[in-house]
Amino acid sequence: MGAKKPGHQLYQSTTSNLTGLVTRTGLVTRTGLAILAATALLLSSGCRAEPPPPQIDIPELLDYGERFGGDFTLTDQDEERFNLSEYPGDAFLIFFGYTYCPDACPLMLSMLAAVYDVLDLEPGQDVRTIYITVDPLRDTPEQLREYLAYFSTVDVRGLTGSREEIDAVAERYGVLYKLQEPNEAGHYLVAHTTTLFLVDREGRLRYRFHPSDPPEYIAAGIKLLFE
Amino acid sequence: MVIITTGCQPAYDMEIDGAWVRATPPDRDVTGAYLVIRNRSDQPRELLAVETPAAEYAELHTMRQVDDMMEMEKIEGVVVPAQGEAALKPGGNHIMLFGVKRQLAEGDSVSLTLRFDDQSTRTVTVEVLKSRP
Numbered sequence: 001m002g003a004k005k006p007g008h009q010l011y012q013s014t015t016s017n018l019t020g021l022v023t024r025t026g027l028v029t030r031t032g033l034a035i036l037a038a039t040a041l042l043l044s045s046g047c048r049a050e051p052p053p054p055q056i057d058i059p060e061l062l063d064y065g066e067r068f069g070g071d072f073t074l075t076d077q078d079e080e081r082f083n084l085s086e087y088p089g090d091a092f093l094i095f096f097g098y099t100y101c102p103d104a105c106p107l108m109l110s111m112l113a114a115v116y117d118v119l120d121l122e123p124g125q126d127v128r129t130i131y132i133t134v135d136p137l138r139d140t141p142e143q144l145r146e147y148l149a150y151f152s153t154v155d156v157r158g159l160t161g162s163r164e165e166i167d168a169v170a171e172r173y174g175v176l177y178k179l180q181e182p183n184e185a186g187h188y189l190v191a192h193t194t195t196l197f198l199v200d201r202e203g204r205l206r207y208r209f210h211p212s213d214p215p216e217y218i219a220a221g222i223k224l225l226f227e
Numbered sequence: 228m229v230i231i232t233t234g235c236q237p238a239y240d241m242e243i244d245g246a247w248v249r250a251t252p253p254d255r256d257v258t259g260a261y262l263v264i265r266n267r268s269d270q271p272r273e274l275l276a277v278e279t280p281a282a283e284y285a286e287l288h289t290m291r292q293v294d295d296m297m298e299m300e301k302i303e304g305v306v307v308p309a310q311g312e313a314a315l316k317p318g319g320n321h322i323m324l325f326g327v328k329r330q331l332a333e334g335d336s337v338s339l340t341l342r343f344d345d346q347s348t349r350t351v352t353v354e355v356l357k358s359r360p
Contacts, residue, residue: 102257104290104297106249107317110358150252151357176296185326187257191298212318 057214059221061198061206069197069205072169074132074159077145082159084203090126091225092199093218096175098135098190099147106151107211108194113153114215115222125226129156132169134177134192136160173197173205200225239349240268241307243341246353247360248281248324249317251331258331260285260322260339260353263314266307273304273344274313281337283326290318299323304344317359331355 073083084092093112097105112129121127131148133139139147144158160166170177177192198207198221206225209218246262260279266272277285287302305320307313315321322339331337335355342348 099252100255100257102249102255102323103259103288103299103317103321106358110317113358146254147252150250153358174295176294178296178298180298183325189299191293191296193295194297195295 056220057217058224059207059209059217061200061221061224064205068172068174069199069203070172071203072165072172074161074165074169075141077141077148077158079141082157084199087126087128089201090128091201091222092128092130092197092203093222094130094132094173094197094199095195096132096134096170096173096177096192097194098133098192099139099143100135100187101190101192104192104194104211108196109152109154109156111211111215112156112196115218116154118215119219119222121223121226127222129154130159131156132159132166134166134170134175135179135190136163136166174208198222198225241266241272241341241343241347241349243349243351245360246339246351247356248331248337248339248353250333250335250355250357251327253330255330256282256325256327258324258327259317260324260337261316261359262322262339262351262353263312264305264307264341265312266309269309270345271306271309271311272347273306274341275304275344276342277322278340278342279324279337281328281331282324283328284324285339286323286325287315287320288323289320333357 071084073081076082093115095108097108099105119127131144133144139160141158141160144160148156148158175193175195177190180189180191182188194211196209196211196213196218197205198209200206207221209221242265244263244265246260248260249258251258260277264274274287277287279285287305288299289302291298291300302320305313305315313320333355337353337355338350339353340348340350
């Protein structure tokens with residue numbers, strides 16, 4: 001049926017320390033079953049006048065092993081220390097950005113709102129959205145709080161820390177960033193990786209979404225974590 | 228595309244549609260402006276510059292993927308093909324406003340003047356929104 005989009009395509013331009021990470025997991029079988037079930041449904045609908053429901057692509061989740069992804073401790077917008085393991089059983093969407101980001105970051109926040117619009121979770125299935133700054137010099141907890149209150153229509157936990165803390169998390173998630181030349185007023189832009197990371201209920205990195213992936217595709221990936 | 232000749236000339240060769248400017252959070256003076264340009268003429272046109280009283284200056288930018296990073300880069304122009312269109316949108320080619328003079332809140336409007344390579348200009352009044360419509 002060709003519905004699956006292999007996750008390793010996202011790896012085309014990653015750094016050398018991430019190459020060779022892609023391994024298949026038992027979830028492939030599970031995805032395959034889901035597709036079989038979807039096919040069966042389509043077949044049983046026969047030749048009615050109604051068009052079949054639109055086909056939703058399902059990501060093939062990956063196992064990135066112990067070396068990549070995983071837990072970290074940073075400071076949130078309310079100046080509380082935060083780590084993933086405080087929320088056992090919850091899944092996470094994690095992305096990196098900075099609050100002076102004029103284009104890509106507000107776009108990611110609107111995209112996340114669209115994901116939550118189509119994400120149909122049952123009670124007790126919780127997904128937390130984490131935004132980690134790559135510009136801790138300017139992005140204090142207060143700046144994060146103001147920015148997220150302004151732009152985000154979904155509940156996003158904004159995280160900052162020392163440069164060393166941020167760099168350690170960025171490295172574990174394969175995130176690159178580069179401060180660009182400041183203008184006359186001293187303002188600078190930051191080039192950065194715009195991947196959206198899916199972390200499962202055990203805190204393991206399971207997928208790297210591209211920000212232009214359809215919201216339905218991302219939502220389908222999240223749902224797999226609760227099957 | 229099928230063009231139906233109605234017998235009346237369009238008011239402009241270059242039509243601007245779906246224009247909006249992103250609202251600015253407190254203490255931020257950089258933002259993006261987005262729109263679709265339709266070229267009704269038989270000549271390709273290039274958008275070369277944008278001017279606005281709302282900011283110190285405006286530039287045309289694109290987003291580029293470099294070493295797995297998204298990087299914003301200034302570009303010299305955006306070509307609008309003959310009888311075609313060019314979309315300036317988040318994550319792609321877009322207009323950047325630098326030195327925004329006062330905070331732009333949702334519901335405000337901003338005047339943008341687009342200057343093309345044939346020296347023609349179009350001025351449009353653009354709605355301020357927090358996210359794309």
